[in-house]
Amino acid sequence: MNQDRPRRREYSKQFKAEVLTRCAQPGASVGGVALAQGLHSNMVHRWIREQRERQALAPPAFVPLRMP
Template structure:
Protein backbone atom coordinates (compact mmCIF):
# COMPACT_ATOMS: atom_id res chain seq x y z
CA UNK A 1 0.00 0.00 0.00
CA UNK A 2 1.15 3.40 -0.86
CA UNK A 3 0.19 6.29 1.29
CA UNK A 4 0.51 9.81 0.11
CA UNK A 5 0.27 12.75 2.37
CA UNK A 6 -0.50 16.26 1.33
CA UNK A 7 0.87 19.10 3.35
CA UNK A 8 -1.42 22.06 3.39
CA UNK A 9 0.21 25.43 3.49
CA UNK A 10 -1.68 27.78 5.77
CA UNK A 11 -3.35 30.57 3.80
CA UNK A 12 -2.24 34.03 4.66
CA UNK A 13 -4.90 36.59 5.30
CA UNK A 14 -5.10 39.04 2.45
CA UNK A 15 -4.68 42.72 3.23
CA UNK A 16 -6.33 45.39 1.13
CA UNK A 17 -5.36 49.03 0.84
CA UNK A 18 -7.78 51.78 1.70
CA UNK A 19 -7.72 52.92 -1.94
CA UNK A 20 -8.72 49.43 -3.14
CA UNK A 21 -11.56 49.26 -0.61
CA UNK A 22 -12.77 52.70 -1.68
CA UNK A 23 -12.81 51.61 -5.36
CA UNK A 24 -14.83 48.49 -4.49
CA UNK A 25 -17.33 50.47 -2.37
CA UNK A 26 -17.68 53.05 -5.15
CA UNK A 27 -18.27 50.28 -7.72
CA UNK A 28 -21.04 48.87 -5.51
CA UNK A 29 -22.76 52.25 -5.39
CA UNK A 30 -23.02 52.55 -9.18
CA UNK A 31 -26.55 52.27 -10.60
CA UNK A 32 -27.41 48.65 -11.42
CA UNK A 33 -24.41 47.22 -9.57
CA UNK A 34 -24.87 44.46 -7.02
CA UNK A 35 -22.55 43.89 -4.10
CA UNK A 36 -22.38 40.17 -4.87
CA UNK A 37 -21.51 40.85 -8.52
CA UNK A 38 -18.74 43.30 -7.68
CA UNK A 39 -17.38 40.91 -5.05
CA UNK A 40 -17.29 38.02 -7.52
CA UNK A 41 -15.52 40.15 -10.14
CA UNK A 42 -12.72 40.81 -7.66
CA UNK A 43 -12.66 37.36 -6.03
CA UNK A 44 -13.91 38.76 -2.73
CA UNK A 45 -16.47 37.55 -0.23
CA UNK A 46 -19.70 39.58 -0.46
CA UNK A 47 -19.93 39.78 3.35
CA UNK A 48 -16.50 41.41 3.45
CA UNK A 49 -17.61 43.99 0.89
CA UNK A 50 -20.80 44.67 2.88
CA UNK A 51 -18.60 45.25 5.92
CA UNK A 52 -16.50 47.78 3.97
CA UNK A 53 -19.68 49.58 2.87
CA UNK A 54 -20.97 49.79 6.47
CA UNK A 55 -17.61 51.06 7.69
CA UNK A 56 -17.50 53.71 4.97
CA UNK A 57 -21.02 54.91 5.85
CA UNK A 58 -20.14 55.16 9.54
CA UNK A 59 -16.98 57.13 8.81
CA UNK A 60 -18.72 59.60 6.52
CA UNK A 61 -21.94 59.93 8.54
CA UNK A 62 -22.81 63.46 9.63
CA UNK A 63 -24.11 63.62 13.18
CA UNK A 64 -27.71 64.71 13.42
CA UNK A 65 -28.40 68.16 14.72
CA UNK A 66 -30.78 67.89 17.64
CA UNK A 67 -34.28 69.25 17.07
CA UNK A 68 -34.29 70.92 20.48
CA UNK A 69 -31.32 72.72 21.91
CA UNK A 70 -31.55 74.24 25.38
CA UNK A 71 -31.00 77.99 25.28
CA UNK A 72 -29.18 79.34 28.32
CA UNK A 73 -30.49 82.70 29.41
CA UNK A 74 -28.10 85.16 31.01
CA UNK A 75 -30.72 86.62 33.29
CA UNK A 76 -34.42 86.26 33.91
CA UNK A 77 -36.71 89.24 33.43
CA UNK A 78 -39.17 89.79 36.20
CA UNK A 79 -42.61 91.22 35.39
CA UNK A 80 -42.20 93.72 38.25
CA UNK A 81 -39.51 95.63 36.30
CA UNK A 82 -40.87 99.06 35.39
CA UNK A 83 -41.00 99.83 31.67
CA UNK A 84 -39.24 103.19 31.95
CA UNK A 85 -35.97 101.69 33.24
CA UNK A 86 -33.29 100.89 30.70
CA UNK A 87 -32.50 97.21 31.13
CA UNK A 88 -29.61 95.18 29.83
CA UNK A 89 -30.37 93.45 26.53
CA UNK A 90 -31.51 89.84 26.47
CA UNK A 91 -28.57 87.74 25.39
CA UNK A 92 -29.14 84.26 23.89
CA UNK A 93 -26.27 81.89 23.20
CA UNK A 94 -27.21 79.06 20.85
CA UNK A 95 -24.72 76.20 20.42
CA UNK A 96 -23.91 75.38 16.80
CA UNK A 97 -21.36 73.02 15.17
CA UNK A 98 -19.61 76.02 13.57
CA UNK A 99 -19.47 77.90 16.86
CA UNK A 100 -22.00 79.44 19.25
CA UNK A 101 -24.49 81.96 17.88
CA UNK A 102 -25.09 84.96 20.14
CA UNK A 103 -28.29 87.00 19.80
CA UNK A 104 -28.79 90.24 21.70
CA UNK A 105 -32.37 91.47 21.94
CA UNK A 106 -33.61 94.69 23.60
CA UNK A 107 -35.17 93.88 26.96
CA UNK A 108 -38.07 96.17 26.13
CA UNK A 109 -38.98 93.78 23.27
CA UNK A 110 -39.05 90.62 25.42
CA UNK A 111 -42.45 89.57 24.00
CA UNK A 112 -41.08 89.68 20.44
CA UNK A 113 -38.04 87.68 21.56
CA UNK A 114 -40.32 85.06 23.11
CA UNK A 115 -42.30 84.85 19.84
CA UNK A 116 -39.09 84.38 17.86
CA UNK A 117 -37.94 81.56 20.12
CA UNK A 118 -41.33 79.84 19.85
CA UNK A 119 -41.18 80.05 16.04
CA UNK A 120 -37.64 78.68 15.96
CA UNK A 121 -38.53 75.74 18.18
CA UNK A 122 -41.83 74.96 16.42
Protein backbone atom coordinates in the same frame (compact mmCIF):
# COMPACT_ATOMS: atom_id res chain seq x y z
CA MET B 1 1.02 31.29 15.98
CA ASN B 2 0.27 28.43 13.66
CA GLN B 3 2.48 28.67 10.56
CA ASP B 4 0.18 26.37 8.53
CA ARG B 5 -2.75 28.80 8.50
CA PRO B 6 -2.88 31.24 5.60
CA ARG B 7 -2.52 34.88 6.53
CA ARG B 8 -5.39 37.27 6.08
CA ARG B 9 -5.22 39.32 2.93
CA GLU B 10 -4.87 43.04 3.33
CA TYR B 11 -6.37 45.39 0.78
CA SER B 12 -5.24 48.94 0.13
CA LYS B 13 -7.50 51.89 0.82
CA GLN B 14 -7.43 52.66 -2.89
CA PHE B 15 -8.62 49.15 -3.81
CA LYS B 16 -11.44 49.31 -1.25
CA ALA B 17 -12.48 52.73 -2.53
CA GLU B 18 -12.60 51.44 -6.11
CA VAL B 19 -14.75 48.47 -5.09
CA LEU B 20 -17.11 50.72 -3.11
CA THR B 21 -17.36 53.13 -6.05
CA ARG B 22 -18.33 50.26 -8.34
CA CYS B 23 -20.95 49.09 -5.84
CA ALA B 24 -22.47 52.59 -5.77
CA GLN B 25 -23.07 52.63 -9.55
CA PRO B 26 -26.72 52.44 -10.64
CA GLY B 27 -27.74 48.85 -11.27
CA ALA B 28 -24.62 47.37 -9.64
CA SER B 29 -25.00 44.53 -7.17
CA VAL B 30 -22.62 44.09 -4.28
CA GLY B 31 -22.45 40.36 -4.96
CA GLY B 32 -21.62 40.88 -8.63
CA VAL B 33 -18.90 43.43 -7.89
CA ALA B 34 -17.43 41.21 -5.18
CA LEU B 35 -17.42 38.16 -7.44
CA ALA B 36 -15.74 40.11 -10.26
CA GLN B 37 -12.96 41.13 -7.85
CA GLY B 38 -12.55 37.66 -6.34
CA LEU B 39 -14.00 38.76 -3.00
CA HIS B 40 -16.73 37.39 -0.77
CA SER B 41 -19.79 39.63 -0.73
CA ASN B 42 -19.81 39.67 3.10
CA MET B 43 -16.44 41.42 3.06
CA VAL B 44 -17.69 44.11 0.68
CA HIS B 45 -20.83 44.57 2.79
CA ARG B 46 -18.56 45.06 5.81
CA TRP B 47 -16.56 47.72 3.91
CA ILE B 48 -19.82 49.50 3.03
CA ARG B 49 -20.93 49.40 6.68
CA GLU B 50 -17.54 50.72 7.86
CA GLN B 51 -17.70 53.53 5.30
CA ARG B 52 -21.15 54.57 6.55
CA GLU B 53 -19.93 54.53 10.15
CA ARG B 54 -16.94 56.75 9.25
CA GLN B 55 -19.22 59.18 7.42
CA ALA B 56 -21.60 59.32 10.38
CA LEU B 57 -18.70 60.22 12.71
CA ALA B 58 -17.31 62.89 10.40
CA PRO B 59 -18.12 66.45 11.41
CA PRO B 60 -20.62 68.19 9.15
CA ALA B 61 -19.16 70.34 6.43
CA PHE B 62 -19.19 74.06 7.13
CA VAL B 63 -20.43 76.24 4.33
CA PRO B 64 -20.13 79.98 4.96
CA LEU B 65 -23.05 82.05 3.75
CA ARG B 66 -22.74 85.71 2.88
CA MET B 67 -25.49 87.85 4.25
CA PRO B 68 -26.65 90.75 2.05
